[in-house]
Each structure stands twice: as C-alpha cells, then as structure tokens.
Amino acid sequence: xxxxxxxxxxxxxxxxxxxxxxxxxxxxxxxxxxxxxxxxxxxxxxxxxxxxxxxxxxxxxxxxxxxxxxxxxxxxxxxxxxxxxxxxxxxxxxxxxxxxxxxxxxxxxxxxxxxxxxxxxxxxxxxxxxxxxxxxxxxxxxxxxxxxxxxxxxxxxxxxxxxxxxxxxxxxxxxxxxxxxxxxxxxxxxxxxxxxxxxxxxxxxxxxxxxxxxxxxxxxxxxxxxxxxxxxxxxxxxxxxxxxxxxxxxxxxxxxxxxxxxxxxxxxxxxxxxxxxxxxxxxxxxxxxxxxxxxxxxxxxxxxxxxxxxxxxxxxxxxxxxxxxxxxxxxxxxxxxxxxxxxxxxxxxxxxxxxxxxxxxxxxxxxxxxx
Amino acid sequence: xxxxxxxxxxxxxxxxxxxxxxxxxxxxxxxxxxxxxxxxxxxxxxxxxxxxxxxxxxxxxxxxxxxxxxxxxxxxxxxxxxxxxxxxxxxxxxxxxxxxxxxxxxxxxxxxxxxxxxxxxxxxxxxxxxxxxxxxxxxxxxxxxxxxxxxxxxxxxxxxxxxxxxxxxxxxxxxxxxxxxxxxxxxxxxxxxxxxxxxxxxxxxxxxxxxxxxxxxxxxxxxxxxxxxxxxxxxxxxxxxxxxxxxxxxxxxxxxxxxxxxxxxxxxxxxxxxxxxxxxxxxxxxxxxxxxxxxxxxxxxxxxxxxxxxxxxxxxxxxxxxxxxxxxxxxxxx
Numbered sequence: 001x002x003x004x005x006x007x008x009x010x011x012x013x014x015x016x017x018x019x020x021x022x023x024x025x026x027x028x029x030x031x032x033x034x035x036x037x038x039x040x041x042x043x044x045x046x047x048x049x050x051x052x053x054x055x056x057x058x059x060x061x062x063x064x065x066x067x068x069x070x071x072x073x074x075x076x077x078x079x080x081x082x083x084x085x086x087x088x089x090x091x092x093x094x095x096x097x098x099x100x101x102x103x104x105x106x107x108x109x110x111x112x113x114x115x116x117x118x119x120x121x122x123x124x125x126x127x128x129x130x131x132x133x134x135x136x137x138x139x140x141x142x143x144x145x146x147x148x149x150x151x152x153x154x155x156x157x158x159x160x161x162x163x164x165x166x167x168x169x170x171x172x173x174x175x176x177x178x179x180x181x182x183x184x185x186x187x188x189x190x191x192x193x194x195x196x197x198x199x200x201x202x203x204x205x206x207x208x209x210x211x212x213x214x215x216x217x218x219x220x221x222x223x224x225x226x227x228x229x230x231x232x233x234x235x236x237x238x239x240x241x242x243x244x245x246x247x248x249x250x251x252x253x254x255x256x257x258x259x260x261x262x263x264x265x266x267x268x269x270x271x272x273x274x275x276x277x278x279x280x281x282x283x284x285x286x287x288x289x290x291x292x293x294x295x296x297x298x299x300x301x302x303x304x305x306x307x308x309x310x311x312x313x314x315x316x317x318x319x320x321x322x323x324x325x326x327x328x329x330x331x332x333x334x335x336x337x338x339x340x341x342x343x344x345x346x347x348x349x350x351x352x353x354x355x356x357x358x359x360x361x362x363x364x365x366x367x368x369x370x371x
Numbered sequence: 372x373x374x375x376x377x378x379x380x381x382x383x384x385x386x387x388x389x390x391x392x393x394x395x396x397x398x399x400x401x402x403x404x405x406x407x408x409x410x411x412x413x414x415x416x417x418x419x420x421x422x423x424x425x426x427x428x429x430x431x432x433x434x435x436x437x438x439x440x441x442x443x444x445x446x447x448x449x450x451x452x453x454x455x456x457x458x459x460x461x462x463x464x465x466x467x468x469x470x471x472x473x474x475x476x477x478x479x480x481x482x483x484x485x486x487x488x489x490x491x492x493x494x495x496x497x498x499x500x501x502x503x504x505x506x507x508x509x510x511x512x513x514x515x516x517x518x519x520x521x522x523x524x525x526x527x528x529x530x531x532x533x534x535x536x537x538x539x540x541x542x543x544x545x546x547x548x549x550x551x552x553x554x555x556x557x558x559x560x561x562x563x564x565x566x567x568x569x570x571x572x573x574x575x576x577x578x579x580x581x582x583x584x585x586x587x588x589x590x591x592x593x594x595x596x597x598x599x600x601x602x603x604x605x606x607x608x609x610x611x612x613x614x615x616x617x618x619x620x621x622x623x624x625x626x627x628x629x630x631x632x633x634x635x636x637x638x639x640x641x642x643x644x645x646x647x648x649x650x651x652x653x654x655x656x657x658x659x660x661x662x663x664x665x666x667x668x669x670x671x672x673x674x675x676x677x678x679x680x681x682x683x684x685x686x687x688x689x690x691x692x693x694x695x696x697x698x699x700x701x702x703x704x705x
Contacts, residue, residue: 163573194575206570208563210630219559223575229584232555233548239555282574 002080006073007187013066014195018226020059025245027052070181098134102172105136109174109182116141116290116322117162122171124157124346131157133346134171139290144316144323146337148330148357150366154346155326156203159294163200164190178289194223199283200292205275207267213278214263217250218243220282249285256318257281257311273304280311284319291315293325297332305329309336334358342366381550385632389543396535407531408604409647414538415600417639418545420623421632422592425549427621428629429558430585431565432481433490435617437593439497442504442612443469444597449519449607450510459522459602466594474590478583494614504609516608519601534603541599545592546632552588553632561585619643622668626675628682637683642668 027049034042085103088096098121105120117139124132132154139145147155160166162173164185173185177196185193199220207216224246227239254263257277267275276296283291296312297305309332316323327333333340334354342350342357344366350357357363377383395402395410402410419437426432444466451462480492504511511517521528529537552558560581563571568578601607619642627638640648646664679686 165569165572189577190569190572191575191577194573200573202567202570202573206567208559208566210562210566211559215559218556219563219571219576220574222556222560222563225556227556229557232557233551235551235555243555286575 002073002076003187006070006077007192009066009070009073010183010188011192011195013063013070014192015226016059016063016066018224020056020063021224022226022242022245023052023056023059026241029241029244098170106172106174106182106184109138109176113176113180114140116176117324118174118176119158119162120172120174122158122161122173123169124154124161124166125169130346132161132168135343135346135348136171137341137348137351139322139324140339142316142320142322143338144312144325144336146333146340147324147326147343148328148333148340149343152345153343153366155343156294157346158343159200159292159326162292163193163198164188175290194286194288197286197289198292199286199288199290201276201279201283201294201296203294203298205267205272205279207275207278207282209266209268212264212266213259214247214250214254216267216278217253217282217285218246220285221246221249223286224249246285249287253281253284257284257315272299273307276300276304276308277311280315284315284321287319288321290322290324293323293327295326295328297327297329305332308332312336381632382547385543385546385550388546389539392539392542393536396532396539399532399535405651406648407535409644409651411535411538411603412600412647413639413644414542415596415603416620416623416643417636418542418599419593419596420620420635420639421545421549422589422596423620424624424629424632424635425552425561425592426585426589427624429553429561429565430582431561432582432585433486433493433621434477434481434586434589435490435494435614435621436477436497436500437589437620438612438614438616439500439504440470440473440590440593441597441600441616442500442607442609443473444594444599445601445607445612446504446507446511446517446597446609447594448598448601449512449517452522453517453519454510459524462598463595466598467591470591470594471587473594474587475583477590478586481582481586482579494617497614497617501609501613504612511609512607514610516606516611518606521605522602529602531603534599538599538603541595549632553630557581557584622672626668626672626682628684630681631684634682634684641671641683 030048030052081103085100088100102120105118109115109118115138119138120136122132122135123130135154135158147158149155157166161168162185167186175183175185175196175198177183183196185196188196208219211219225242227236227242230236231239251263254260257280259274259277259281262270262274262278267278270278280291280293280296293312297308300308312323312325313336315321325333325337334357337354339352340354340357341348342360342363349362349366350360352360378387392414395407399407419441423434423437426434447466447469448459448462451457451465452459477493477496480496481489484492505514507513522534523529560571560576563574563576564578564581572578623638623642624635625638626641627636628634645667650661650664675682675686679689681688
C-alpha cells in the first residue's frame with residue numbers, strides 16, 4: 001500500500017514541478033515581450049512578477065509538503081525493509097541472500113552519491129531463458145558508459161529493464177534524480193520513467209513519419225506539457241503559451257545539433273545519419289540527466305559514425321548528461337566510452353576502462369571463442 | 372494583405388464553409404424534401420466521420436461500432452424527450468455521458484487487441500448493442516423502430532429549417548474542435564502511438580490514456596451525430612444501424628484521407644452524398660441506374676486504397692506540389 005502511495009506522491013511531485021516550470025516560463029516570456037516594447041509602454045514587471053511569484057510560492061509549498069510526505073514514506077519503507085532483512089538474516093535462508101545484497105546495494109547508493117544509476121542483481125527470465133542473470137553495475141554521473149557483448153547477450157533486455165518495458169524477475173534498478181533522491185524504478189510505469197530524467201532511443205529509428213522534424217521534437221517534449229484535454233480541445237491561451245515554451249526549447253536543441261536546415265522537413269527520405277541525429281535531439285527535449293542509446297551507430301557508415309561520436313561527446317558536455325549506450329561498433333565504443341561493461345549470456349564478465357576491456361581474456365573469449 | 376492571411380487560416384476556412392452551408396436553409400423552399408433530408412443526413416455523417424477519422428487516421432484503431440453509436444444517440448434523444456418528457460439539453464448531456472461510458476468500454480477492448488481483430492471485436496460489440504436495442508421496447512421502439520415528436524425549444528416547436536441550422540453549427544464546431552485536437556499534443560501523441568507504441572511510451576505518452584480518450588471522443592461525436600440525426604429525420608430503427616453504415620463510414624474516411632478534415636468531407640460526400648443527394652435526392656437517374664453510386668464508390672475505394680494510401684486528399688496534395696514544382700521550374704528557366 002505504502003509503495004502505491006509513494007508512486008502516487010512522486011508522480012504528483014513531478015506534476016507540480018512541471019506547473020512550476022510553466023509559471024517560470026510565463027514570467028520569462030512576459031519580461032521578454034515587455035523588453036521589446038518602448039519604455040513608456042511597458043507594463044510594470046514588478047506587479048506581474050509579484051502575482052506570479054505568489055503562484056510559484058504556492059506551488060513550492062505544495063512541493064515541499066509532498067516531498068516531506070515522500071521522505072516519511074521512504075523512511076518507513078526503509079525501516080520495514082530493515083526489519084525484513086533482519087528477520088531474513090536470522091532465519092538464514094539461502095535464497096533470500098540476494099534480497100539482502102540488494103538492500104545493501106541500496107544503502108551503499110544512499111551513502112555515495114557519485115553514481116546516477118545502480119543496477120543491482122538484475123535478472124530477467126523469459127520462461128526458461130535467462131536473458132539477464134544476476135547482473136550488477138553502476139553508472140557514474142557525467143560519464144559515457146558502454147555496454148557491450150556478443151549478439152544475444154542481453155544488452156537490449158537490460159535497457160528494457162531500466163526503462164521498465166520489462167519488469168525484472170529479480171533485482172532492482174535504482175536511479176538518482178537531479179535532486180539526489182533515489183528511486184527504485186520498478187515501481188513505476190513505462191511512461192513515467194521520462195519524468196525522472198531518463199530518455200532513450202531505439203535500435204531502429206522510431207520517428208513519427210507523418211510529422212515534421214520540429215513536431216517530432218515536440219512529441220519528444222510531450223511530458224513537459226501540463227495542459228489537460230479540454231485546454232487542447234478548445235485551444236485555450238495556456239496551450240499556446242506552453243507550446244511556445246516547448247517550441248523554443250526545440251529550436252534551441254535543433255540549432256545546437258545543427259539540424260536547422262531540416263527543421264520543417266519530413267523525416268521520410270532524409271539520410272540515416274540525420275534521422276539518428278533527430279532522434280538524439282528528441283531525447284534532449286526533456287532536459288534529461290541520463291540518455292540511453294540503443295545501438296546509435298547501427299546502419300551508419302564510417303564518416304557518419306565518427307560524426308556521431310563527436311556529437312555524443314558534445315551532447316555529454318553541453319547538456320551535462322550521462323550517456324549509457326549499447327553498441328556493436330567497437331571503434332565507437334572504445335573511442336568515446338569512459339568505462340565499459342562487457343556481458344555475455346546475461347552475465348557480467350568484465351567492467352573497466354576501454355584498455356582493460358581490450359586486454360581482458362574473458363572478453364576475447366566471449367567474442368572470438370575460447371580454445 | 373492581413374485579411375488575406377487571415378483567410379488562409381484553417382479556422383477561417385471552416386467558418387466560410389459553414390456560411391456557404393447556410394445557403395441550404397436559405398434555399399429551403401426550392402429544395403425537395405428528399406434533397407433536404409439527404410443533405411442533413413450527409414452532414415451528420417460528416418460529423419460522425421470526423422470523430423472516426425481521429426480514431427482510424429490518428430490512433431490507428433479500426434472500429435466497426437460507429438453505426439451503433441449513432442443509434443445510441445437517436446434512441447437517447449427519443450427516450451429523453453418522448454418517454455421521459457425532459458428538455459432537449461438533458462438529451463445532449465445524457466448522450467455525452469453514455470458516450471463516455473461506451474467509449475471507455477470499447478477503449479478497454481482496444482488495449483489488448485489491435486488492427487483487424489479490434490475491428491472484429493467492435494463489430495461483435497455493435498451487434499450485441501443492436502440486439503439490446505431490439506429488446507428495449509420502451510426506449511427504442513423495439514423491432515419496428517420509433518418515430519419522434521417535434522422538439523420544443525424556447526417555448527416553440529423547432530422547425531426543420533432551424534434544426535438544419537443547428538446541424539450546420541454543429542458541423543462547424545466539430546471541424547474546429549477536431550482541428551484543435553489534431554494540432555495539439557493530443558494529435559501528435561496519437562500519431563506517435565500509431566507509429567510505435569514503445570517509442571511513444573518512452574517519451575512519456577500513456578498508451579492506455581490516449582487510446583481511451585480517442586475512443587471516447589469518437590463515440591461522443593457519433594452519439595451527438597445520432598441526436599442531431601433523430602431530431603431531423605424523426606425516425607430511427609435499430610436494424611438500420613448495422614454493419615453497412617459502419618463500413619460506409621470507414622470507407623468515407625479512408626477514401627477521402629483519414630488525416631485531413633477536408634478529405635473526410637470529400638469522402639463522406641462521395642460515399643453518402645453521391646448516393647443520397649445526387650442519385651436519390653435529385654432523381655437524376657431512375658430505374659436500373661439508381662444504385663450506380665455503389666459501383667462508382669466501389670471502384671473509387673479500390674483505386675484509392677491501391678494507389679493513394681493517403682486518400683483523395685493525399686492525391687490532391689501530390690498534384691498540387693507537382694504543379695507548384697513545375698511552375699517553379701518554369702520560372703527558373705525564364
């Protein structure tokens with residue numbers, strides 16, 4: 001029960017935050033429009049600001065209330081877990097060992113805060129097939145982390161477990177958001193994940209072909225909107241203001257990724273490299289802290305791959321995001337990744353810097369086969 | 372210049388279309404009864420088709436239940452006014468409430484099933500509804516159908532002409548609301564769900580929510596269309612609202628272009644209007660050629676589905692761009 005309440009509260013907090021950011025953009029838009037006017041005609045910014053600031057402080061109060069509730073709930077949950085774990089250690093069950101370890105991982109994660117994502121004893125079984133089996137690693141903040149492995153090693157399954165397309169059979173995925181709160185992602189639905197600041201791309205380019213590039217980015221920014229169905233039905237002014245704010249963000253991303261020429265084009269028939277670029281741009285719309293790339297270089301030629309590598313580096317620096325990618329193209333992985341995790345048959349075989357991975361016997365065995 | 376730009380705005384187009392439609396009530400004395408009736412029917416079908424285009428063109432969900440939703444509308448307004456003796460506005464509100472419930476019910480089905488199979492399931496549900504209508508004698512008139520008295524509004528009975536004006540207003544409002552929905556994040560979300568469910572979910576779009584809303588919106592359109600239909604034609608029988616009408620609606624949307632409001636208009640006028648207005652309403656052909664529209668529609672559907680997946684509107688757009696390109700080339704040469 002308390003878990004359900006927790007998820008509800010967290011979602012509510014996200015919604016309140018979106019409302020707050022909308023109010024803030026309103027202030028900015030107002031100031032901008034006033035600055036454009038000649039001085040005599042300007043309305044007093046103070047008056048407007050005072051009004052909106054009241055609104056914002058109201059939202060802030062609500063946010064604080066909700067976060068306080070979340071905290072108490074979290075403490076309750078942890079205490080409950082503590083009790084459960086103690087009980088388990090007393091009874092000394094062999095199969096419950098993992099549970100204890102997962103909990104220890106969580107405590108560890110709470111103490112050291114330089115990781116953004118912690119995967120703890122993750123297992124995903126499809127019937128008898130163990131696609132991912134007891135996999136643990138963590139992704140540090142601000143790094144480019146690569147996940148490699150031979151075909152069928154379970155890389156995409158790991159991604160799908162993080163973004164909750166699959167609910168893991170065992171294990172947990174912990175994520176630390178921008179405010180250093182730790183969430184267990186498996187409590188949430190697929191479409192809630194983006195609110196935490198996790199955006200992903202897919203193996204094949206999954207753009208909306210009927211929409212222009214700009215509109216595609218607006219779809220990417222879908223979770224930024226707060227206007228409800230009736231606002232959209234009657235096109236109330238709120239929708240326009242919100243749309244303007246999201247569009248502005250989209251144009252920013254477009255110029256930063258050098259897509260200005262394609263802004264109003266339809267994605268059908270554009271070169272594959274550009275499509276990949278658009279997809280990357282789309283993930284940046286929600287200002288995420290972690291971007292998950294599923295084989296970004298698949299289907300690209302060498303020059304395009306090099307461009308992509310540069311682009312990923314630029315994105316990581318300019319937008320201050322952590323990047324977690326799965327890739328088959330070893331040049332790309334070895335070139336840009338800070339750390340790499342190699343898996344085979346759903347199990348971790350090695351984790352380290354590119355050099356360490358290249359020199360590891362087990363990795364060579366997994367890729368080239370043993371003697 | 373500014374006025375010209377304003378005219379180019381789609382909403383202005385809808386309003387102009389509405390004003391043009393007002394010619395029909397103005398010319399009322401000249402038109403024959405069948406012609407008035409067929410024009411009104413076609414316009415109501417257009418409203419229903421607009422809701423349906425949202426469902427099939429944007430959400431990618433094929434439903435064959437639209438005819439029974441129209442039936443729900445007709446019987447709602449009959450039972451509210453003639454059986455329960457309540458004012459007309461209650462019929463509209465009750466109609467919307469019923470539509471929301473029915474839409475949610477059909478929407479739940481769509482969460483598990485897609486494509487062809489969804490069409491089959493909705494067909495089954497629609498047949499169940501037809502059976503229910505047949506047995507609810509009190510509210511639907513049972514097997515023999517029911518006719519309705521004139522509606523009293525503001526103390527006086529509504530004439531056919533004023534109902535026609537109400538229908539025209541409803542058409543314009545439906546066009547504007549559909550345009551609004553298509554051009555906001557709702558329309559984009561539906562398109563992205565249709566394109567790829569998982570990608571849509573990864574972008575924060577809740578598939579359940581949006582499919583449900585799409586179904587509800589299209590059901591509300593259909594039920595309100597049914598209410599208008601009943602107020603105009605004043606007769607409804609459950610067996611009429613069967614598969615044929617649903618399929619015709621589907622054909623209208625596909626033929627015209629499911630993603631364009633004007634396309635849907637063209638489609639409805641080809642499928643329903645050609646038959647009702649031109650062949651039956653104007654009495655141009657009599658005897659054995661009376662059902663010529665079926666042949667024309669059939670061939671049109673085959674041709675459009677085979678060669679122009681975006682419907683006639685897609686074809687027109689293509690031609691327009693070709694024409695434009697040619698003109699630009701000529702300008703360059705000169």
